[in-house]
């Protein structure tokens with residue numbers, strides 16, 4: 455039987471347990487996407503806390519594909535010295551590091567005066583401005599950029615890369631009939647809408663070779679009318695598997711998906727936990743590569759049951775590790791209390807102020823305790 459603390463291997467990458475830190479933008483890189491000591495220390499703490507695989511915050515492959523301030527970049531070879539420090543920090547503590555690669559497309563926030571690019575020039579609730587339709591050349595350039603960025607991640611000592619195909623970003627925009635209205639070979643049929651994803655994957659695979667783990671974060675559903683639904687997501691998962699994807703992390707939602715956004719708030723009850731589990735199970739039933747489930751995982755016994763019952767092969771958590779980077783060690787040491795994260799999303803606030811993400815609840819409690827003492 456599989457258990458949560460099993461040691462596993464994904465295409466040569468040895469992992470010390472089945473816990474994954476899901477990609478989490480930290481807002482700690484500089485304006486060119488260059489890493490900092492603050493970010494290296496952040497990853498060192500996470501690795502020290504026992505998580506098996508750490509996935510970086512979304513890392514842009516081209517400048518115009520950026521969104522949040524302080525995002526990490528992989529668009530240039532000259533970012534090497536600081537990026538290499540990140541993988542070193544994680545390896546020093548026995549962890550593994552995967553770079554999540556993204557182009558935000560219509561959800562990007564390009565410099566004032568320049569336009570976003572997206573599959574189609576349409577208004578969408580998930581876009582704040584009207585994007586320009588990508589030309590054939592734009593498509594080729596972005597696909598090439600995915601491959602070049604993956605090659606850099608490998609050279610910088612990262613152990614894996616993950617394609618961000620979820621949460622309404624560019625690849626998801628191509629997959630979704632809501633945002634992809636193209637009449638060429640990238641739009642229309644389900645196969646055509648998946649072409650951009652497949653070409654980005656092939657570009658990465660040919661850059662890193664067969665022996666480097668390539669993962670994908672895929673929406674099982676966008677939870678928007680006429681957008682990506684589970685049937686198409688399963689077909690995409692199968693197509694990726696047929697070409698050698700090494701693991702699939704299942705998420706859902708876009709910023710426009712109301713109460714079903716990717717980062718849902720108020721996970722107070724058992725019923726609210728594991729909100730993507732049904733989608734992950736659908737994917738798991740359709741593929742034989744490892745499947746990771748993310749979204750609202752908070753209780754150890756539930757997490758453990760997901761693994762022992764075979765519903766997923768890995769569990770991915772984001773917010774709980776912001777409050778408790780040592781959560782895995784805590785559980786491993788026998789303190790089985792639920793993750794203390796209250797899913798308030800206050801962690802974004804210091805990040806948006808340029809300070810880097812942090813648990814504001816924890817900070818407030820520390821301040822109070824300090825005053826009381």
Ligand SMILES: Cc1cc2nc3c(=O)[nH]c(=O)nc-3n(C[C@H](O)[C@H](O)[C@H](O)COP(=O)(O)O)c2cc1C
Nearest residue numbers: 476477478479511512716717748749750771772773
């Ligand atoms: C501050 C913050 C930043 C995030 N950044 C990313 C990101 O860069 N890429 C990504 O795929 N998901 C990102 N997410 C979403 C998480 O990876 C995860 O899918 C979501 O938070 C649900 O998991 P959780 O309930 O364990 O937090 C972010 C979430 C938070 C709270």
